[in-house]
Amino acid sequence: LVEDDYKQLTETTTGNYGGLGIQIDVRDGWITVVAPLPDTPAEQVGIETGDRITEVDGKSTQGWSSERAINSLRGEPGSKVQILVERTGISQPVKYDLTRARIHLRSVPAGTLFPGGVGYISLNPVSESSAEELQGEITSMIQKGMKSLVFDLRGNPGGLLDQGVKVSDLFLEPRQEIVATRGRAKGSSRQFFDNAQQLWPDLPIVVLVNEGSASAAEIIAGALQDHDRAVVVGTPTFGKGLVQTLFTLGENVALKLTTARWYTPSGRTIQRIAKNEEDQFMMAARDSGKPVVVRSDSTQPADSAKPIFHTDAGRTVWGGGGIVPDIVMRPDSATAGEKAFIEAVGPKVQEYRDVLTTYALDMKRDHGVASEAFTITPAMRAEVVSRLKAKGVVLTAQQVSDAGRFLDQSMAYEIARYVFGRPAEFRRRAADDRQVQTALDLLRRARTPQALMSLANANGRVVETPSRN
Numbered sequence: 001l002v003e004d005d006y007k008q009l010t011e012t013t014t015g016n017y018g019g020l021g022i023q024i025d026v027r028d029g030w031i032t033v034v035a036p037l038p039d040t041p042a043e044q045v046g047i048e049t050g051d052r053i054t055e056v057d058g059k060s061t062q063g064w065s066s067e068r069a070i071n072s073l074r075g076e077p078g079s080k081v082q083i084l085v086e087r088t089g090i091s092q093p094v095k096y097d098l099t100r101a102r103i104h105l106r107s108v109p110a111g112t113l114f115p116g117g118v119g120y121i122s123l124n125p126v127s128e129s130s131a132e133e134l135q136g137e138i139t140s141m142i143q144k145g146m147k148s149l150v151f152d153l154r155g156n157p158g159g160l161l162d163q164g165v166k167v168s169d170l171f172l173e174p175r176q177e178i179v180a181t182r183g184r185a186k187g188s189s190r191q192f193f194d195n196a197q198q199l200w201p202d203l204p205i206v207v208l209v210n211e212g213s214a215s216a217a218e219i220i221a222g223a224l225q226d227h228d229r230a231v232v233v234g235t236p237t238f239g240k241g242l243v244q245t246l247f248t249l250g251e252n253v254a255l256k257l258t259t260a261r262w263y264t265p266s267g268r269t270i271q272r273i274a275k276n277e278e279d280q281f282m283m284a285a286r287d288s289g290k291p292v293v294v295r296s297d298s299t300q301p302a303d304s305a306k307p308i309f310h311t312d313a314g315r316t317v318w319g320g321g322g323i324v325p326d327i328v329m330r331p332d333s334a335t336a337g338e339k340a341f342i343e344a345v346g347p348k349v350q351e352y353r354d355v356l357t358t359y360a361l362d363m364k365r366d367h368g369v370a371s372e373a374f375t376i377t378p379a380m381r382a383e384v385v386s387r388l389k390a391k392g393v394v395l396t397a398q399q400v401s402d403a404g405r406f407l408d409q410s411m412a413y414e415i416a417r418y419v420f421g422r423p424a425e426f427r428r429r430a431a432d433d434r435q436v437q438t439a440l441d442l443l444r445r446a447r448t449p450q451a452l453m454s455l456a457n458a459n460g461r462v463v464e465t466p467s468r469n
Contacts, residue, residue, distance in 0.1 A: 001254045009246075009254075011105075014128050019074040020081070021103045022047060024066060028354040030054060031061045031069045035422050037105070041098045047085065050361050050418045054093060055084035077102045088365040107159075108133035111140075112426060116444045117147035120430070123167070126159030126216035131166035138170075138200065148204040148443040148452075150436065154234060158215020161243065165192045168223040171205065171230070172198060176265070178223045181243050183260025188243070204452040205230035206439040209323060211284040214238035221323045222264035228313045229449065231442065231456040232325040234435050238284045239322035241270025264323075266309040272321030284322065315457065326456050329438050337402025344399055351391040356410060359384055360418040372416055372424040376408040384411060 001009055011017045021040020024031050033051040036042040053061055056072045064072075073081065077100055085094045107130045111121040119141040123130060138149065158164070161179075168178045172194040180191045207230045209221050218237050224230040243260035262270045272283055306320035318324040334342065345352045363369055384407070385400055400407065409432055417425035430436045446452035 001256060003252050006252045006254055009256075017074060017103050017105070018077045018079075018100050019103050020047075020098055020100060022073065024053070024069055024073075026064070026066055026069075026350075027052075027357040029062055031064055031066075032357065034417070037103065040103055041101050045096050045098060047096070048087065049421060050088060050357075050364060052086040053083050054086055055082075057082055075100050088361045104129070106133055108137050110423070111137050111146075112423065112430070113141060113144055113146055114430075114440060116440075117145050118150065118440050118443045119146035119148065120150045120152065120436070122152035122154075123217075123220075124153075124156040126156065126163045126167065126220075128160060128163060130159070130163045131170060134167055135170055135199070138203075142200070142203075148206075148446070150206050150208065150439040150443065151230070152208045152436075153213045153217040153221055154208050154210040154435075155212035156214070156217035157212070158217050158219075158240065161216060161219070164216030164219040168220050169194045169196055170198065171200070171224055172227055176223075176227055178265065179219045180263045180265075181260040182263060183243065185259060188260040202448065204443055204446050204449045206442055206452070207232045208435055208439060209234040209237050209325060210435075211235055211238055213323070214240040215242075218270045218323050219262060219264075222268065222270060225317060225323065225326065226265040226268075226309075226311050228311050228315065228453055231327065231452055232323065233327045233329050233439050233442070234325050235328060235330055236284065236324045237322040239270060239272030239274075241272075241321070264309075266311060266317060268307075268309050268317065268319040268323075269321060270323070274321075313453070327438065329435050331434055334406070335402070337399070338406040341395070341399050341403030341406060344395055345393060348391070348393045351393055352388065355384060355387045355391055355393070356414040357418065359387060359411070360414040363415050364419045369415060369419060372420045372427065374412075374415070376411050380411065381407060 020042045021037035022042045023034040023037065025034050026032070031053040033042075033047055033049055033053065035049050036047045053069070055061060056069070059072075061069060073083075075081065079100050080097065081100060082095065082097050085096060087094060107125055107127045108121060108123055111119050113119050119138075121134070121137055121141065123134060138146075141149075161181075165178050172178065174194055174197060176194045178192045178194055180189075182189045205224070207221050207224055209217070209232060213221065213234075214237065218239070218241065221230075221232055221237065225232045241262040242258045243262060244256050245259045247255040247257065249255055264270065274283060306318045306324075309317050309319050311317055315326075317326075381400070381404070385395060388395065409428075412428050413425050416428045442452060442455055446455050
């Protein structure tokens with residue numbers, strides 16, 4: 001790893017970089033603010049969601065890629081940058097002179113409290129402050145009335161082994177094994193145990209995982225599952241159970257070397273047995289229910305051939321690589337009509353996204369919706385379809401009708417984000433997320449960890465068929 005690759009690894013594992021603290025994306029050919037991060041230079045001067053950054057240090061940003069914008073906005077803490085911002089509802093652009101700061105990108109965003117005292121907290125990735133951030137967020141949520149927890153590890157690619165162990169330590173009892181590493185080199189085979197008394201022994205927990213959950217995220221899910229501390233819901237995880245040791249060779253140069261494999265407390269190897277990473281990806285995608293073609297030479301074992309292991313309480317869990325959830329819940333797949341709509345939009349997907357964002361910003365300017373519980377009306381849908389046509393995205397009435405739910409959801413998410421903020425967008429998405437809704441249902445019916453486990457055992461390992469197929 002040299003230069004940019006090494007720098008990217010450092011930013012991922014520490015969560016630190018020099019910049020302004022702005023999440024951005026390209027919309028309608030311009031750099032658009034998705035959200036300013038809390039306690040950053042961008043938030044402190046009043047940068048808002050939906051702002052269009054038209055100049056950076058006097059240079060027009062029209063046509064810039066996100067990568068170019070990020071490289072221009074980031075820099076050494078203490079250095080200066082000037083940006084010009086256009087904002088909906090303000091006739092003249094606003095100029096900001098900003099000083100870059102050390103930005104810490106939290107791996108644990110602010111949680112959400114749902115009715116019934118069910119809290120939701122996500123972790124992504126597993127960086128050097130993850131355990132501390134997670135402990136602080138759970139403590140804060142409990143003070144607000146949280147009685148049970150949905151712990152989302154979906155899409156978490158992993159990260160640092162020691163933090164995977166520390167996060168698991170928050171939920172387990174002293175001397176319970178968290179993970180073991182087995183390698184050929186001297187000192188590479190080790191066992192990691194819980195050290196501290198858990199802080200929330202009466203907190204029922206559902207862990208969400210999918211094919212994007214990997215590495216240290218799988219350590220956490222596997223440890224909590226093997227010790228019957230949480231019910232795991234979702235789809236089988238990626239299966240990346242390799243220990244990689246980083247050797248620093250010089251300034252901005254390092255060697256990352258695979259030195260061992262990870263095993264869960266019950267003895268399951270997390271690593272999928274695969275010919276290569278492509279084969280491994282195909283296995284995870286197939287197990288998640290995605291439509292993929294598994295080659296005839298794939299090393300993927302049949303479900304019946306997967307080895308059986310047992311949790312502390314004697315429950316059956318499956319080996320063979322990755323973490324198989326207690327309740328396999330696949331997300332909705334697109335209907336035939338929605339697939340046709342997506343294919344029709346595909347060549348002009350950027351124009352499609354531009355129209356949704358522009359419409360959302362117009363709704364913000366015109367106060368078109370009064371509450372985040374707004375409903376997408378036929379008139380709103382017709383207006384977006386008309387704008388798409390003007391952008392060259394021509395759709396038939398049948399295509400729009402067949403994909404009505406998909407289009408309405410896409411519009412609702414975008415409007416919620418730019419009018420009411422990212423938390424409102426998340427709540428809209430959660431209402432349509434079958435995995436989140438399954439977790440909420442389980443936790444509202446179970447007041448204790450023991451009751452939750454009994455409820456999951458009664459349901460069995462249910463493989464759900466998406467309802468909209």
